[in-house]
Amino acid sequence: MRIVLLGVPGSGKGTQTEAIVNRYCISTISTGDLLRAEVDAGTKLGQCAKPFIDTGNLVPFDIVLGVIENSLRKLSEASSKGFLIDGFPRDLPQAEALDKLLLRLDQPLDIVLFLDVDYEEIIKRLLIRGRNDDNEDTIRNRLQIFEDKTSPLISYYTKKGLLRKIKGTGDVTDISSHISRILDEVA
Numbered sequence: 001m002r003i004v005l006l007g008v009p010g011s012g013k014g015t016q017t018e019a020i021v022n023r024y025c026i027s028t029i030s031t032g033d034l035l036r037a038e039v040d041a042g043t044k045l046g047q048c049a050k051p052f053i054d055t056g057n058l059v060p061f062d063i064v065l066g067v068i069e070n071s072l073r074k075l076s077e078a079s080s081k082g083f084l085i086d087g088f089p090r091d092l093p094q095a096e097a098l099d100k101l102l103l104r105l106d107q108p109l110d111i112v113l114f115l116d117v118d119y120e121e122i123i124k125r126l127l128i129r130g131r132n133d134d135n136e137d138t139i140r141n142r143l144q145i146f147e148d149k150t151s152p153l154i155s156y157y158t159k160k161g162l163l164r165k166i167k168g169t170g171d172v173t174d175i176s177s178h179i180s181r182i183l184d185e186v187a
């Protein structure tokens with residue numbers, strides 16, 4: 001099963017990702033995690049990405065595309081049961097690039113899940129989470145970028161018949177069960 005998980009930072013993607021990959025034995029690709037690993041390892045790529053991550057801006061297209069391409073190729077060679085991509089695509093050029101890449105690998109997406117949480121709730125959650133890039137200015141910037149650049153993907157994937165919207169507030173296990181019901185239909 002091949003899934004893209006969309007949602008504002010702090011919408012619970014990390015928590016739900018864990019539940020989904022455990023249930024369906026698929027792999028996760030999180031561009032945020034991959035980029036942070038490059039920063040921590042002090043690689044050249046990480047050094048280029050760091051200022052963007054620190055300010056909550058999108059890391060340039062070529063850098064992120066390289067990262068995702070690498071991971072998808074590795075998975076495809078390992079003939080895995082599928083994947084869940086978290087944090088990518090973040091804008092239309094990335095979505096179009098992903099379509100092309102998956103077409104080349106002959107691994108089209110089965111479904112795009114959108115975890116829907118309102119912004120005030122998100123700010124509260126992120127301030128509690130307290131990651132390095134979770135200060136109020138950066139959070140507002142990341143929400144603005146989601147609104148301007150990522151939210152057009154909702155209609156992009158709706159038109160392709162792939163999008164399922166899930167209410168991301170309330171009890172975490174209820175949200176997980178809702179997602180499982182949807183994914184069981186696809187599996």
Ligand code: AMP
Pocket residue numbers: 009031032033035052053054056057058059060064086087088089090094142
């Ligand atoms: P995340 O862990 O998904 O919230 O991502 C943390 C930060 O990594 C973002 O604020 C961006 O700076 C960067 N990032 C992650 N994924 C992408 C992406 N697909 N495109 C550009 N920047 C990204």
